Amino acid sequence: MPDRRIHLPGEKMPTAWYNIMADMPNPPSPYLHPGTQEPLTPDALTPIFPMSLIEQEVATARWIDIPGEVLDVLRQFRPSPLHRAVRLERALGTPARIYYKYEGVSPAGSHKPNTAIPQAWYNKQAGIKRLATETGAGQWGSALSLACQWFGLECTVYMVKVSYQQKPYRKAMMRLWGGEVIPSPSDRTNAGRAILAAHPDSPGSLGIAISEAVEDAAGRTDTNYALGSVLNHVLMHQTIIGMEAIEQFDQVGEYPDVVIACCGGGSNFGGLAFPFIGQKLRGEAKKATRFIGVEPAACPTMTRGEYRYDYGDVAKFTPLAKMHTLGHNFMPAGIHAGGLRYHGMSPLVSQLVHEGHIEAVAYPQNPVFQAAELFAKTEGLVPAPESSHAIRAAIDEALKAKEENREAVIVFGLSGHGFLDMGAYENYLDGKLDDFALPENELRAALDELPVIGEPVIA
């Protein structure tokens, strides 16, 4: 009987984060100032981020020590288990061995606390009293509300309106942990009021909610902004996932042929994949592993977007980042994977996709929920709709191995549970889910609004 649950002893939990910027074949393109379009200087970010996190954003060291107090809190739910999906393998009749790294064991039910905890801690060290943020599905907002509660900070969460309506229990969770939750667009900020004036029924988007949270943070000296994905330091905080997975695979004498994770802003993907990609880039990998990022067909940033400079938000408050983007004004359809409805992508993931180190695929909702159903029936866990994108791709890789009659070791990130997504599952079971695929004319219209920016000249 194969090991079904590979447990890493607590004393083996990594004590440093992995920074892929140390191993990238080409340096990342710099962020640009949203006004001047010149390369950004660190002081431009100090109104909304503590210097410690700004330094991490541009750090080039390969390993960055995790502060002791952060490790103490992470130990409450880490290391997370690596499971072998034996029942799923049998149901598929595949010779592939399928593993998943389960982040739903955190109190908030996803990988998001891995960065919420250090972000709250670093802000607390900097004397900040309150954090403002956005949330899509509510996973990030709940993780940050809890982290702020633990470190004695206030937390205000601008929640994308469609998710606010679809997921009332996430809202309750945030409030229980002391977070203030505001449906976005709201009348609390200039950015929100402008959107409401133009589109009173706007369902909101992450790009709008980010504008509101950044405006809130920039307007108060006691408040900083925290982002749940996309930025380099956020992905770095998540690398604890992949480093644990490397140890866990060592324990059972395996190494993945394929590493798969869903991509909203890229943080759980980067968290699981970067430590393995780093091994490959350094020539230390045991196999020629492939890496697959999975996104929704309704928000196909990597598969149909362009790789160029764009703003991270609708109001153009954030720096310009070189990334895969659908355009900062892109308004994704109200699919149930709320955490994957973002127009942009992590610049690090984007660059590695662009340079051919990562593959990208996109799926519509129904095949994703079919995969989630099979996973729930076989493995028992109810996956988050976001994570179910990774399950779909893992199943397809396992079926390909079956067709070609070859062994393969597949690992995917099960980034969260779906216990608060039952409305989505009910719609799926009642046959009410639409397979939105983004029409070409809508894609073109959003891309036409991208800023035209040449390559920055670096002195």
Ligand SMILES: Cc1ncc(COP(=O)(O)O)c(C=O)c1O
């Ligand atoms: C469970 C879960 N998985 C994945 C994501 C996507 O985010 P990221 O790409 O940053 O991992 C989210 C975002 O909210 C999420 O809640």
